[in-house]
Amino acid sequence: MDPTHIFDVVEFRDAYRISYLANAVVLPGYEAVKHQFGLNRGEYLLILCLAHYPMLTAQDVARLSRRPRNTISRAVHRLVDDGYIKRAPDPEDGRQARLTITPAGRALNNEIAVVFRKRQEKILSALTGQERQILDVLLQKVAVHTAISAD
Amino acid sequence: MDPTHIFDVVEFRDAYRISYLANAVVLPGYEAVKHQFGLNRGEYLLILCLAHYPMLTAQDVARLSRRPRNTISRAVHRLVDDGYIKRAPDPEDGRQARLTITPAGRALNNEIAVVFRKRQEKILSALTGQERQILDVLLQKVAVHTAISAD
DNA sequence: TCAATTTAGTTCCACTTGGAACTAAATTGG
DNA sequence: CCAATTTAGTTCCAAGTGGAACTAAATTGA
Numbered sequence: 001m002d003p004t005h006i007f008d009v010v011e012f013r014d015a016y017r018i019s020y021l022a023n024a025v026v027l028p029g030y031e032a033v034k035h036q037f038g039l040n041r042g043e044y045l046l047i048l049c050l051a052h053y054p055m056l057t058a059q060d061v062a063r064l065s066r067r068p069r070n071t072i073s074r075a076v077h078r079l080v081d082d083g084y085i086k087r088a089p090d091p092e093d094g095r096q097a098r099l100t101i102t103p104a105g106r107a108l109n110n111e112i113a114v115v116f117r118k119r120q121e122k123i124l125s126a127l128t129g130q131e132r133q134i135l136d137v138l139l140q141k142v143a144v145h146t147a148i149s150a151d
Numbered sequence: 152m153d154p155t156h157i158f159d160v161v162e163f164r165d166a167y168r169i170s171y172l173a174n175a176v177v178l179p180g181y182e183a184v185k186h187q188f189g190l191n192r193g194e195y196l197l198i199l200c201l202a203h204y205p206m207l208t209a210q211d212v213a214r215l216s217r218r219p220r221n222t223i224s225r226a227v228h229r230l231v232d233d234g235y236i237k238r239a240p241d242p243e244d245g246r247q248a249r250l251t252i253t254p255a256g257r258a259l260n261n262e263i264a265v266v267f268r269k270r271q272e273k274i275l276s277a278l279t280g281q282e283r284q285i286l287d288v289l290l291q292k293v294a295v296h297t298a299i300s301a302d
Numbered sequence: 303t304c305a306a307t308t309t310a311g312t313t314c315c316a317c318t319t320g321g322a323a324c325t326a327a328a329t330t331g332g
Numbered sequence: 333c334c335a336a337t338t339t340a341g342t343t344c345c346a347a348g349t350g351g352a353a354c355t356a357a358a359t360t361g362a
Contacts, residue, residue, distance in 0.1 A: 001211055004295045006203045011264035014287055015176055015271035017294040022173035023217045024297045025166055040318070052157045059340060060152055066174045068320050073342055095327045095340040113162035120166035126296030131289055136165055138278065138286045143168040144155045145277030146175045191348070210310060219350050224312055246310040246357045 025119045032115050037108065042071040043079055044112060050085055050101035051109040057096045084108055176270045183266050188259065193222040194230055195263060201236055201252035202260040208247045235259055 010016045030041045039047070045065040050056060058076055062069045076099065079085045084105035088098045101109070124132055161167045181192045190198070196216040201207060209227055213220045227250065230236045235256035239249045252260070275283055 001204065001207065003215055004298050006200065006215065007291060007294050007298075009203050010199070011261075012267040012271040014275060014283075014290055015180075015267055017290040018169055019173045019177040020217070020294055021290075021297060022170045022177075026170040026173075027217075029166075042319090048161070049157065052160050053152065056152065057340075064154055064157065066171070066178075069341065070320065070343080071318085073340095076341090093328070093340085097341085110162075116163040116166055120163045122300070123293050123297045124165060126292050127289065131292075132165075134285060135289045135293075138282055138289070139165055139168040139172075140158060141277050141282075142274050142286075143158050143171055146172060146274045147155050147158075149273070193349090208310075220311065221313080221350065222348085224310095227311090244310085244358070248311085 021123060025123055026116070029116050029119050033112055036115070037112060039112075040075075042067055042075040046072060046075040046079060046099075047084060047101065047105055047109050047112070050099055051106055055098050055100050057090075057099065059096065061099070079105070172274060176274055177267070180267050180270050184263055187266070188263060190263075191226075193218055193226040197223060197226040197230060197250075198235060198252065198256055198260050198263070201250060202257055206249050206251050208241070208250065210247065212250070230256070 007013065007017060007020075030044065033039055033044050034041075037044075042065075045067060046061055049061045049064050053060070056064070058069065058072045061067075062072045065072070076085070076087060076097075080087050084102055086100045086102055088100075090096050090098050124135075127135060158164065158168060158171075181195065184190055184195050185192075188195075193216075196218060197212055200212045200215050204211075207215070209220065209223045212218075213223045216223070227236065227238060227248075231238050235253055237251045237253055239251075241247050241249050275286075278286060
């Protein structure tokens with residue numbers, strides 16, 4: 001049984017491969033993060049988002065990470081308790097709160113990023129430097145287009 | 152807040168984009184399948200695998216789809232009951248069973264494939280025909296390399 | 303040849319997940 | 333200016349998930 005055969009014959013080749021790669025690379029990464037750092041997926045995604053924007057609301061994080069708001073809500077409380085993020089009421093809008101990452105949170109993000117970078121390296125090692133550049137450009141186009149188009 | 156900013160600055164750009172695209176395209180597809188056809192993710196993946204190989208064991212499906220064996224086990228029983236797949240004892244190895252798709256299962260797979268093909272079209276519409284060909288080649292390389300390299 | 307190990311598949315259970323309903327605050331429009 | 337609607341965030345709960353332990357069958361090796 002050739003495990004790569006389905007890549008050639010599945011009805012939606014590219015979407016299948018993207019999903020396969022995400023399963024093979026990112027999901028085991030979340031497992032590793034859970035074991036090494038005690039963070040579940042929502043918690044890590046919250047850290048990751050806050051590490052790359054100066055300030056976000058929980059709603060922003062939900063949209064960025066495409067996760068339901070309740071999982072973000074839980075993650076916020078957990079990470080505030082643990083000192084990785086800060087939560088301040090928004091003086092201009094009483095509904096929302098301003099979330100920022102703390103130095104401890106940023107340090108944690110840097111540690112975890114190593115895990116995912118290693119996994120990325122492993123799969124991209126199939127490509128030459130030039131091919132990697134091209135893939136990078138194409139994925140950027142597709143990802144940006146997906147992010148800005150309404151569902 | 153620019154939702155695409157993180158694509159440029161995250162520590163593992165390509166893996167992040169791949170994961171983002173999988174979340175944006177495939178996971179909502181599973182949701183649609185659950186609502187329209189009443190199949191959960193493991194059940195659909197089982198159908199999908201069996202639609203592209205003449206015969207597989209549950210273990211084969213677990214490896215192909217990178218899902219834990221117990222979810223496949225549950226899916227097998229459910230889909231046998233529903234008449235979408237067939238399960239026959241292997242005369243040469245009493246531990247395993249031979250799984251095959253039925254005509255009803257194949258018809259269901261064709262219906263569901265339309266859902267995912269549409270979603271794939273939507274995201275790939277950001278690229279020209281030539282770019283799509285290149286992306287296809289590069290994703291194939293990376294996916295095959297990932298599939299054949301031991302974890 | 304038979305004890306020890308490996309492999310396929312299942313069951314159990316603790317945890318995660320995410321939809322839906324809810325509260326509270328802001329905005330809209332008549 | 334206030335009733336109706338929208339939006340941010342939370343809580344509740346039913347369902348899904350996947351690790352671990354288990355049974356049974358096959359393989360390995362002394």
